[in-house]
Amino acid sequence: MSQHWWRDAVIYQVYPRSFADANGDGMGDLEGIRSRIPYLAKLGVDAIWLSPFFASPQNDAGYDVSDYRAIEPRFGDLDDFDRMLADAHAAGIRLIADIVPNHTSSEHVWFKAALAAAPGSPERARYHFRDVNPELPDSPPNNWQSIFGGPAWSKTEDGKQWYLHLFDSTQPDLNWENPEVHEEFKSILRFWLDRGVDGFRIDVAHGMVKAPGLPDTGGDGTIEMIGTTQAPFFDQDGVHDIYRTWRPIIEEYEGDRIFVAEAWTDSAERRSLYLRPDELHQAFNFDLVLAPFQAADFRKAIDDEIANNAGVGAPCTWVLSNHDVQRHVTRYGGGETGLRRAKAATQLLLSLPGVVYVYQGEELGLNEVLDLPAEVREDPTFFRTNGEQIGRDGCRVPLPWTREGSSLGFGTNGAWLPQPADWSELSVEAEDGVEGSTLEFYRKAIALRRANKATGLTWLQDPGDNAFAFDNGAVVVVTNFGDESVPVERYGTEILLASAPLDNGTLPGGATVWFAK
CATH class of the missing domain: 3.20.20.80 (Glycosidases)
Structure with missing residues (x-):
């Protein structure tokens, strides 16, 4: 490839x-x-x-x-x-x-045309419109809620139909069956x-x-x-x-x-x-x-x-x-x-x-x-x-x-x-x-990445309970997610980059180091 x-x-x-x-x-x-x-x-x-x-x-x-x-x-x-x-x-x-x-904006020419057209029209078919049930006029077509909070349906001004908006009411969903x-x-x-x-x-x-x-x-x-x-x-x-x-x-x-x-x-x-x-x-x-x-x-x-x-x-x-x-x-x-x-x-x-x-x-x-x-x-x-x-x-x-x-x-x-x-x-x-x-x-990390491109990932023996190490084909990587330092001398001696300074061969908590292979 x-x-x-x-x-x-x-x-x-x-x-x-x-x-x-x-x-x-x-x-x-x-x-x-x-x-x-x-x-x-x-x-x-x-x-x-x-x-x-x-x-x-x-x-x-x-x-x-x-x-x-x-x-x-x-x-x-x-x-x-x-x-x-x-x-x-x-x-x-x-x-x-x-x-x-x-979805589009409610200001999109298509949605403006849809609102100006009648229910069942080709203009409304570009979106998801549904009739209001006269027996339950305040009940939307389903129970979907907007990602931004509140119902995912709003009524047209004339109160005859609902339209779907998974996000804001000004973002009507397009009908991809059209x-x-x-x-x-x-x-x-x-x-x-x-x-x-x-x-x-x-x-x-x-x-x-x-x-x-x-x-x-x-x-x-x-x-x-x-x-x-x-x-x-x-x-x-x-x-x-x-x-x-x-x-x-x-x-x-x-x-x-x-x-x-x-x-x-x-x-x-x-x-x-x-x-x-x-x-x-x-x-x-x-x-x-x-x-x-x-x-x-x-x-x-x-x-x-x-x-x-x-x-x-x-x-x-x-x-x-x-x-x-x-x-x-x-x-x-x-x-x-x-x-x-x-x-x-x-x-x-x-x-x-x-x-x-x-x-x-x-x-x-x-x-x-x-x-x-x-x-x-x-x-x-x-x-x-x-x-x-x-x-x-x-x-x-x-x-x-x-x-x-x-x-x-x-x-x-x-x-x-x-x-x-x-x-x-x-x-x-x-x-x-x-x-x-x-x-x-x-800047340094991105430049080093470009010069040492990963070719894969092989996990190595972990240095601690909340730390891990791997070989990416170009460098050896150790990340310590814990709070206590972990010994990392066995992974390498030439440090290419460390997110925090090492201390006598130990990597502090919340830090990553790259060793040259």
């Missing part, structure tokens, strides 16, 4: 509204991203995954798309996109766009492939097909997006038929372009089905996002991913943080402990065979911002649960680039979410070129 770039890449997620603001309106934009391409090149990443930048009312931060072929004006225009893509390519960085095929929907998305894919994108991350890749008859779920109908519970609207076998029609399209284009699935499944085995040779190229493995910082949990997730993906010839895909989950510095305890463990986990991931995704700001050691005031929050989860769930804004706070300024260098006139004051010392300016900083650690 030929070696494709996407089999061992380091891919950096850019969240457009929070990366860099070039025009001073407090919101990140494409020109801001373009201005920071040199930073990403120096970090050493192979590609950018760019979260949605399409025209959108921004009720769900761009995952509510009103026009799939236009740029959100707050981010720029198509010319800005073309310049950004050209600069990325010139720097040797590919770009993966984020496509949203499960051939028009299929043809539209094939056209959208070609539009962006023609423009030069190197692939697509597919949002809610497991959610487009619903079980026949839209049956109730078990219990009260509540299903978490970030979880592994099977549901009649998630991970239905019919989604695979869609991807078998998409794969030939992307293969028409030169440049080794790819599809990446955001597919939450109940097992690594189910996830690997998305990766069969005639479907998608990668699927995020979220097991380590859900796992506690413990050796047994990490080892099981690693073994399951490698075994199942080997069966379909697909690369493993590793991730610790993204725009939907609490940053792993905070998940691992916060403060110095959380940062130490986060660096250890990152170094571990960078030594595994496969692809590693880095979420913007983790290379600075950023923590989750837990104390954002209610008046600045924008995540629909916060509002649909009346504040019971604080939502995802805390991992989306704009990046700090400088020690000073109204938004620490993010822009010139504040930021759409306020940054903590102590992020001044976590800024790029504060960490750039500073020995021992998290930024320099990431």
Whole structure:
């Protein structure tokens, strides 16, 4: 099998509204991203995954798309996109766009036409509309609950029909039993492939097909997006038929372009089905996002991913943080402990065979911002649960680039979410070129990974009860998940990189070391 770039890449997620603001309106934009391409090149990443930048009312931060072929004006225009893509390519960085095929915005021309048309019309057939039962006018068609809280059904203004939205009420689900929907998305894919994108991350890749008859779920109908519970609207076998029609399209284009699935499944085995040779190229493995910082949990997730993906010839895909989950510095305890463990986990991931995704700001050691005031929050989860769930804004706070300024260098006139004051010392300016900083650690780890590519994984004798060691074909890796130091002299003498200093041949708790073979 030929070696494709996407089999061992380091891919950096850019969240457009929070990366860099070039025009001073407090919101990140494409020109801001373009201005920071040199930073990403120096970090050493192979590609950018760019979260949605399409025209959108921004009720769900761009995952509510009103026009799939236009740029959100707050981010720029198509010319800005073309310049950004050209600069990325010139720097040797590919770009993966984020496509949203499960639902549109309620401002999309299709949904506006549906609301203007009669029940049973072709316009309404593009979505999931159901008649209101006059005997039970307040009872939705089934018990499905929105991922963001509350019912997954809302009534039309005339009260005659319900429409389905697995997310916010401004995000109506498309009906993928309708051939028009299929043809539209094939056209959208070609539009962006023609423009030069190197692939697509597919949002809610497991959610487009619903079980026949839209049956109730078990219990009260509540299903978490970030979880592994099977549901009649998630991970239905019919989604695979869609991807078998998409794969030939992307293969028409030169440049080794790819599809990446955001597919939450109940097992690594189910996830690997998305990766069969005639479907998608990668699927995020979220097991380590859900796992506690413990050796047994990490080892099981690693073994399951490698075994199942080997069966379909697909690369493993590793991730610790993204725009939907609490940053792993905070998940691992916060403060110095959380940062130490986060660096250890990152170094571990960078030594595994496969692809590693880095979420913007983790290379600075950023923590989750837990104390954002209610008046600045924008995540629909916060509002649909009346504040019971604080939502995802805390991992989306704009990046700090400088020690000073109204938004620490993010822009010139504040930021759409306020940054903590102590992020001044976590800024790029504060960490750039500073020995021992998290930024320099990431740069060195990514460079060493490139020079010492993993070819497999062989477990070695464990150094302790909550530690493990393995040979990846290029280096020997030891990670200590415990609190006590463990002896590691028998694994090697030449240290290539350690996330924390060793002491007389022992690896401290919450640390990873790479030994030359």
